[in-house]
Amino acid sequence: MDPGDVALVPDPAYPAYAAGVAIAGGVAVKVPLLEENNFLPDLEAIPQDVARQAKMIWVNYPNNPTSAEANLGFYQELVDWARRYDVAVIADNPYSEICFDDFCPPSFLMAGGAREVGIEFNSLSKAYNCCGWRIGMALGNKEIIAAMMKVKSHSDRGIYYPIQVAATAALNGPIDFMEGRNKMFTERRDVVVDALSKLGIKAARPKATFYVWAPVPKGHGNSKEFCFSLLEKEAVWMIPGSMYGQYGEGYFRIALTHSAERLGEAMARMARFLG
Numbered sequence: 278m279d280p281g282d283v284a285l286v287p288d289p290a291y292p293a294y295a296a297g298v299a300i301a302g303g304v305a306v307k308v309p310l311l312e313e314n315n316f317l318p319d320l321e322a323i324p325q326d327v328a329r330q331a332k333m334i335w336v337n338y339p340n341n342p343t344s345a346e347a348n349l350g351f352y353q354e355l356v357d358w359a360r361r362y363d364v365a366v367i368a369d370n371p372y373s374e375i376c377f378d379d380f381c382p383p384s385f386l387m388a389g390g391a392r393e394v395g396i397e398f399n400s401l402s403k404a405y406n407c408c409g410w411r412i413g414m415a416l417g418n419k420e421i422i423a424a425m426m427k428v429k430s431h432s433d434r435g436i437y438y439p440i441q442v443a444a445t446a447a448l449n450g451p452i453d454f455m456e457g458r459n460k461m462f463t464e465r466r467d468v469v470v471d472a473l474s475k476l477g478i479k480a481a482r483p484k485a486t487f488y489v490w491a492p493v494p495k496g497h498g499n500s501k502e503f504c505f506s507l508l509e510k511e512a513v514w515m516i517p518g519s520m521y522g523q524y525g526e527g528y529f530r531i532a533l534t535h536s537a538e539r540l541g542e543a544m545a546r547m548a549r550f551l552g
């Protein structure tokens with residue numbers, strides 16, 4: 278991206294996408310992810326002049342924060358749309374291995390022609406529990422990767438060597454631990470979704486990611502007001518949806534990153550808070 282270039286960024290989204298565009302001096306045009314569209318971007322609703330101007334579009338499925346997933350049909354539509362408007366697709370897929378109920382999230386790169394129009398990022402952050410280690414990979418279109426390397430090789434150089442060695446061992450090692458790890462997340466997910474349901478809060482039971490995305494119950498203000506009152510009154514923290522963008526308003530995100538027991542305690546406190 279050059280200064281002034283347009284990038285299409287989903288909303289709500291992981292904040293690094295819009296931040297990256299800002300650092301490059303680009304202009305982020307938000308693409309709403311709405312519940313009625315299963316939190317997928319409505320590509321045909323993007324005005325044609327905006328699509329023609331755009332250099333790139335970010336997508337992220339399985340999704341943080343909504344935990345929505347995309348099927349191969351969506352990725353194929355995305356490839357066709359990207360070809361039509363000459364837009365680079367940047368698919369962020371770090372939750373590819375965090376999946377439940379026999380669901381296996383497809384990769385953007387499985388769509389026909391995907392390698393011609395885009396790249397996919399993955400990371401050891403979630404699949405191998407290496408959050409914060411900053412080690413991952415990008416695959417796909419050679420020119421996009423070369424452009425990225427031009428910037429990256431001047432900004433942070435190599436990854437700390439012991440982390441490279443650990444990552445190599447992880448990627449070459451057995452992956453049977455993932456099944457047990459995903460079972461653990463399934464159990465936690467069910468504790469949270471069942472408790473929300475008992476409280477009359479309808480949240481989808483995610484098939485991937487370790488997040489539950491739920492609507493703010495009526496009468497508790499906006500997402501920030503709801504989350505901060507729960508924090509003050511019951512010492513339970515959830516992320517207000519508006520922190521992921523304006524279209525995240527009206528929702529909150531629970532991370533399944535504590536034990537089922539502790540999540541159960543948090544949900545009991547939420548029940549007490551809601552009276």
Ligand SMILES: Cc1ncc(COP(=O)(O)O)c(C=O)c1O
Nearest residue numbers: 291337341371400402409412413
């Ligand atoms: C959608 C998404 N992309 C990227 C990351 C970060 O990955 P890494 O730790 O490899 O920087 C996260 C972590 O929260 C995420 O949710």
